[in-house]
Structure formats: C-alpha cells, structure tokens
Amino acid sequence: MNGLKFLFENFLRDKRVYVLNQSFWASQLGKAIPEDIIELKNWYHNEFANGLKIYDGNPIYSLLIRPNKSIRIIQEEPESVAPEITAWIQETEGNEKNKIEELVISLELSEQTKALTLELAHQWAKKDTNTSAMEDLIATKLKVAE
Amino acid sequence: MSKKDDNLEHRGRFQAQGGGVEESESWAQGSPLSIFKALGLLRKLMLKLTTKDLKRREKEFKKAESLIKEASGNGGVLAKFSKSFKVKGSKDERVDIEVLSGKAFVKDKEHE
Numbered sequence: 001m002n003g004l005k006f007l008f009e010n011f012l013r014d015k016r017v018y019v020l021n022q023s024f025w026a027s028q029l030g031k032a033i034p035e036d037i038i039e040l041k042n043w044y045h046n047e048f049a050n051g052l053k054i055y056d057g058n059p060i061y062s063l064l065i066r067p068n069k070s071i072r073i074i075q076e077e078p079e080s081v082a083p084e085i086t087a088w089i090q091e092t093e094g095n096e097k098n099k100i101e102e103l104v105i106s107l108e109l110s111e112q113t114k115a116l117t118l119e120l121a122h123q124w125a126k127k128d129t130n131t132s133a134m135e136d137l138i139a140t141k142l143k144v145a146e
Numbered sequence: 147m148s149k150k151d152d153n154l155e156h157r158g159r160f161q162a163q164g165g166g167v168e169e170s171e172s173w174a175q176g177s178p179l180s181i182f183k184a185l186g187l188l189r190k191l192m193l194k195l196t197t198k199d200l201k202r203r204e205k206e207f208k209k210a211e212s213l214i215k216e217a218s219g220n221g222g223v224l225a226k227f228s229k230s231f232k233v234k235g236s237k238d239e240r241v242d243i244e245v246l247s248g249k250a251f252v253k254d255k256e257h258e
Binding site: 043044046047049052058059062074076080084086088090095097106 | 223226228230242
C-alpha cells in the first residue's frame with residue numbers, strides 16, 4: 001500500500017479535525033450497516049468520569065449491533081510508509097452481561113484502509129457471519145492488502 | 147451468576163493478547179477499582195509474560211499505565227470503556243484495558 005495518502009492526517013493534533021473524523025466514521029459505517037440492526041452508536045465512553053473527552057482515536061468510533069455483536073474502530077497516528085490495518089475478533093460483554101463478539105479494527109486511515117474497514121464491518125454485521133468465517137475473511141483481505 | 151456476584155458491580159480486566167499470548171488479570175468488587183489496585187493488577191499481568199513477550203509490549207504497558215494514572219486525576223472511567231494498545235507493525239499483539247461495569251481507576255481515598 002505504498003504511496004497512499006492519509007486521511008484526516010492531523011486528527012490527533014486538531015480537535016476540529018478529530019470531530020470531523022468521527023463524523024466521517026459515523027456516516028461511512030451508517031452506509032455500510034443497516035440502521036435497523038444498530039443498537040447503540042459510540043457504545044464505548046472514550047472519556048473520563050469527569051466528562052473530559054479523550055481525543056486519542058482509541059476507539060474513534062464503536063457500534064453495538066444486533067444480535068450480540070459489536071465493532072470497535074481504533075484509528076492510529078499515521079506514521080507508517082504504507083498505511084497499516086489489522087483486525088481481530090474478541091469476546092466481550094454486553095449491557096445485560098450477555099456475551100458479545102467484537103470486531104476490532106486498528107488502522108491508519110487512507111482510502112484503501114477505509115474501504116477494507118467498511119467491507120469487514122459490512123460482512124461482520126451480517127447475521128450469518130460467525131467468528132470463524134470472519135477470521136478467515138480478515139486473513140484473506142488483510143493479506144491481500146499487505 | 148450467584149447473588150453474591152451480583153453485588154460485584156465494578157468489573158473489568160487487563161489483557162495481554164495476540165502473537166500466541168493470552169493472559170489476563172480481572173477484578174470484580176463492590177467498590178470502584180483504585181489506581182493502586184489497578185497498577186498492581188497490571189504489574190501482575192506483566193509478570194505472567196515471558197521476557198520476550200513483555201519486551202515486545204513494553205511501550206504498550208507504559209501507555210496503559212499512563213492512561214490509568216491520567217484517569218485517576220479525572221475521576222476514573224466508567225463502563226463501557228475499552229482500549230487496545232497494539233504493538234506497532236504486529237498483527238494483533240496488544241495490551242487491553244476493559245472496564246465492563248461500574249467505575250475504575252479512582253484515587254485511593256475515593257473508596258476502601
């Protein structure tokens with residue numbers, strides 16, 4: 001992925017860019033995932049208990065989706081020659097102490113990593129995509145992207 | 147979950163994951179987790195790793211520790227709170243912080 005331009009490159013240094021970057025994810029994921037299966041947007045509180053927001057991109061956006069799945073996007077500081085993207089599935093807990101399978105994507109944002117993220121999120125949101133199938137897809141898609 | 151466990155409303159875990167590593171330290175208690183206990187659990191997790199695996203995650207453990215310290219100066223954090231500090235350039239080697247319910251990383255005098 002050499003030579004690809006980073007998007008929202010200053011997001012960790014400029015809060016206005018950060019907010020725009022978050023809106024970008026909300027909009028893009030809103031198009032990739034059907035609204036009727038979204039249970040909560042920005043599921044994780046990326047802030048301290050006194051209300052002070054944490055502008056670190058970890059996560060920059062998250063979604064709780066039906067049934068028992070979630071998506072967490074971590075956007076990292078762009079510093080690689082080729083924008084990085086990795087993903088994994090992990091088990092966590094829902095609001096009712098129910099088991100949740102979570103797709104975590106960690107990336108440096110470019111057009112290509114954006115497209116991959118949206119493709120993975122779209123597939124993960126499908127009811128019949130299980131963890132095993134998703135791990136296979138991650139391995140295939142992200143290997144091609146290297 | 148037993149009735150006793152239902153009272154343990156402040157729960158979470160630290161994890162070292164990826165690259166063949168799968169270790170964690172969790173908490174479940176009736177009061178918010180203090181910074182003192184949090185840093186103790188994080189160090190306990192570090193001790194579970196081999197020297198090589200710990201070395202790989204050295205920066206990420208430092209980031210986790212900094213976050214906990216910063217949180218304690220800002221009233222802690224509330225569930226759901228999740229951070230993954232990934233080793234740059236790795237597939238999924240990381241240190242995770244998860245606050246699953248309640249509150250964590252408060253100053254010691256705020257409880258206990």
